[in-house]
Amino acid sequence: MTTQDRLIESTRTLLWERGYVGTSPKAIQQLAGVGQGSMYHHFTGKPDLALAAITRTAEERRAQAEAQLGGPGTAVERITAYLRREREVLRGCPVGRLTQDPDVMADPALRRPVEQMFAWLRERLAGILAEGLTAGELRPVLDPAATAATVVATLQGGYVLARAAAATGPFDQAIDGLLGLLTAAATSAPGSAA
Amino acid sequence: MTTQDRLIESTRTLLWERGYVGTSPKAIQQLAGVGQGSMYHHFTGKPDLALAAITRTAEERRAQAEAQLGGPGTAVERITAYLRREREVLRGCPVGRLTQDPDVMADPALRRPVEQMFAWLRERLAGILAEGLTAGELRPVLDPAATAATVVATLQGGYVLARAAAATGPFDQAIDGLLGLLTAAATSAPGSAA
Numbered sequence: 093m094t095t096q097d098r099l100i101e102s103t104r105t106l107l108w109e110r111g112y113v114g115t116s117p118k119a120i121q122q123l124a125g126v127g128q129g130s131m132y133h134h135f136t137g138k139p140d141l142a143l144a145a146i147t148r149t150a151e152e153r154r155a156q157a158e159a160q161l162g163g164p165g166t167a168v169e170r171i172t173a174y175l176r177r178e179r180e181v182l183r184g185c186p187v188g189r190l191t192q193d194p195d196v197m198a199d200p201a202l203r204r205p206v207e208q209m210f211a212w213l214r215e216r217l218a219g220i221l222a223e224g225l226t227a228g229e230l231r232p233v234l235d236p237a238a239t240a241a242t243v244v245a246t247l248q249g250g251y252v253l254a255r256a257a258a259a260t261g262p263f264d265q266a267i268d269g270l271l272g273l274l275t276a277a278a279t280s281a282p283g284s285a286a
Numbered sequence: 287m288t289t290q291d292r293l294i295e296s297t298r299t300l301l302w303e304r305g306y307v308g309t310s311p312k313a314i315q316q317l318a319g320v321g322q323g324s325m326y327h328h329f330t331g332k333p334d335l336a337l338a339a340i341t342r343t344a345e346e347r348r349a350q351a352e353a354q355l356g357g358p359g360t361a362v363e364r365i366t367a368y369l370r371r372e373r374e375v376l377r378g379c380p381v382g383r384l385t386q387d388p389d390v391m392a393d394p395a396l397r398r399p400v401e402q403m404f405a406w407l408r409e410r411l412a413g414i415l416a417e418g419l420t421a422g423e424l425r426p427v428l429d430p431a432a433t434a435a436t437v438v439a440t441l442q443g444g445y446v447l448a449r450a451a452a453a454t455g456p457f458d459q460a461i462d463g464l465l466g467l468l469t470a471a472a473t474s475a476p477g478s479a480a
Contacts, residue, residue, distance in 0.1 A: 184386075191449035192378075192386040203452065210450045214459075233470050235463065241447060241456055242463030248446040249439030255385035256404045258397065262435055265408075269429065269436030270467075276427050277470035 096134045098124040103145035108186060112142060112195035112202075142202055149186050150209035161216055167224025168274055171217065171243060175267050181260040184251040214240045231277050246270045290328045292318040297339035302380060306336060306389035306396075336396055343380050344403035355410055361418025362468055365411065365437060369461045375454040378445040408434045425471050440464045 102123035106115040160174035196202045217240035224230040253262035296317035300309040329335045354368035390396045411434035418424040447456035
């Protein structure tokens with residue numbers, strides 16, 4: 093890893109473990125094994141480092157989602173693959189958790205990658221759902237954009253329920269329930285939609 | 287308000303604004319206008335105060351939910367009334383947010399009221415959905431417990447999406463999408479379920 097990469101990865105770790113307020117430039121340098129001069133050579137300061145760290149986390153989640161969403165299969169199959177992929181449920185979503193960090197949310201530059209990741213995900217899912225509607229796989233009563241927001245919300249809220257219970261069961265139930273609703277909204281035979 | 291109430295309300299405010307780690311016994315006393323001796327007369331310390339504060343918050347949310355869930359109407363009508371009730375969306379859910387407070391989640395006594403509130407809510411919703419299934423209002427393909435988890439997750443995740451966007455729109459969309467799915471799962475005429 094380059095010095096710059098080590099600094100970004102250290103910032104990601106500290107943001108995750110201690111939040112923005114608990115992440116000091118000194119701690120970043122120590123964890124990265126990088127001196128102060130070198131850090132300020134690469135980054136203007138903590139906000140700049142945090143932006144690079146948050147942007148990288150958001151891009152990783154986006155790539156992870158695309159792995160299933162861009163895969164083969166029908167709309168419901170791709171969404172199912174995405175919802176069912178292995179996750180560290182009790183740790184939660186590293187992007188979603190940033191919405192609970194008041195310092196990150198208060199800074200428009202730091203909030204932007206979080207907002208953009210969720211906007212991208214909702215749009216991607218809405219596009220897939222729209223394909224499913226066009227293909228007659230889903231009944232035309234569903235609104236793709238609203239349904240896409242429900243899919244993302246169920247995941248994010250599933251993490252909340254799992255953390256509350258200190259168990260993954262409620263997350264799995266929320267996903268099961270969503271897939272049950274999507275199945276109920278599916279047409280019995282593709283192409284048969286009115 | 288009694289001295290005890292003032293201490294609990296001050297603890298709730300501070301937990302909300304600063305989290306567990308940022309809530310000091312001294313700050314609680316100052317905000318409540320209560321001396322140290324009086325505080326320790328009523329509570330054994332910060333964990334005891336936090337437990338009383340979290341329990342009260344959880345009970346309030348439960349009573350708020352019951353106001354709609356225990357109201358008149360069909361299963362879908364009552365769930366719709368609950369989902370559509372006025373909320374301070376950008377502030378988020380005071381109980382859900384506690385799941386992101388590492389000190390609260392690490393203490394089983396402090397986590398318990400959070401877990402119990404969500405367990406109660408899921409069970410209450412599952413009961414209502416089961417009524418809807420029995421009445422033939424919903425198609426029998428739905429699993430009441432799983433669908434109930436999806437309803438609670440959509441709300442909690444809706445807050446996450448709204449905070450990420452600094453706008454209530456994504457929350458409203460997630461609710462719209464969920465109600466669209468529930469409508470799609472409804473039987474066209476009550477009593478006609480196979």
